[in-house]
Amino acid sequence: MATLKCPKCNAVDAVRNGIVNQRQRFRCKKCNYNFTVGKVGKGISTYYVIKALQLYIEGVSFREIERLLGISHVSVMNWVKKYQIKIPENNTYHPTYKILNHRELVDFYSDRKNTEGAGMIVTELGDKFMLIKWERFKE
Numbered sequence: 511m512a513t514l515k516c517p518k519c520n521a522v523d524a525v526r527n528g529i530v531n532q533r534q535r536f537r538c539k540k541c542n543y544n545f546t547v548g549k550v551g552k553g554i555s556t557y558y559v560i561k562a563l564q565l566y567i568e569g570v571s572f573r574e575i576e577r578l579l580g581i582s583h584v585s586v587m588n589w590v591k592k593y594q595i596k597i598p599e600n601n602t603y604h605p606t607y608k609i610l611n612h613r614e615l616v617d618f619y620s621d622r623k624n625t626e627g628a629g630m631i632v633t634e635l636g637d638k639f640m641l642i643k644w645e646r647f648k649e
Contacts, residue, residue, distance in 0.1 A: 518543040554581060562586045563595055564633060568642050569605040578609070578635070607642045615639050 514524045516538035524545075527537035533546045558581055565575045572583035589595075610618060615632065618624050618641065629644040 514547060516541065516543055517545050554585065559589055561633070561635065563589060563593065565607075565640075565642075566590055566595060567597060568607075568631070569597065570607060570642075578607075578640070605642050605644050607640055609635065610639050610641055611637075612639070615641065 513522070514536055515522055516524060519538060519541045521538055521540040523539040524536040525539060526534060527544055528535045530546060535544055535546050537544050558579055562575050562579055562581060562585075565578065566572070566586065570578070572586050575581070575586050576583040608618075631642050633640050633642075
C-alpha cells in the first residue's frame with residue numbers, strides 16, 4: 511500500500527491489519543502504529559448547499575433543484591433534515607422560476623408589466639441568474 515502514509519511517522523510502508531468498526535485498519539511496518547483511513551467523499555461546496563436550501567424555501571421541488579444545480583435530490587432532502595428547514599405554509603402564492611443570462615435579465619426588468627403584482631428574488635446561479643417570481647393562484 512504505497513499511497514498510505516502513517517500519521518505517526520509519515521512512512522509509506524503500511525499493510526492491512528484487520529477491520530475495526532467496518533473500516534479497514536492498517537499497520538505501519540516501520541513504527542508498528544495501527545491506523546484507519548478516513549472516508550474520502552467528493553464533498554459539495556457550501557455555495558450549492560445554500561443555493562439548494564434557498565430554492566427549497568422558495569417552493570422549488572427536490573427534483574427541480576436536482577435538475578437546476580446538478581445535485582442529487584437525496585442530498586437536498588438530507589440537508590433539509592440536517593438543518594431542520596421548514597417550508598412556509600402559504601398556498602396562495604405559486605413560485606415560478608426562470609434561468610436568465612445578464613442581457614435577458616436586463617430586458618426582463620425593462621418591461622414594467624413583468625414586475626407588477628408579484629414578488630421576486632434574483633440570485634446568481636453560476637454564470638447566469640435565477641429569477642424566482644411569486645404570483646397569486648388564479649381562482
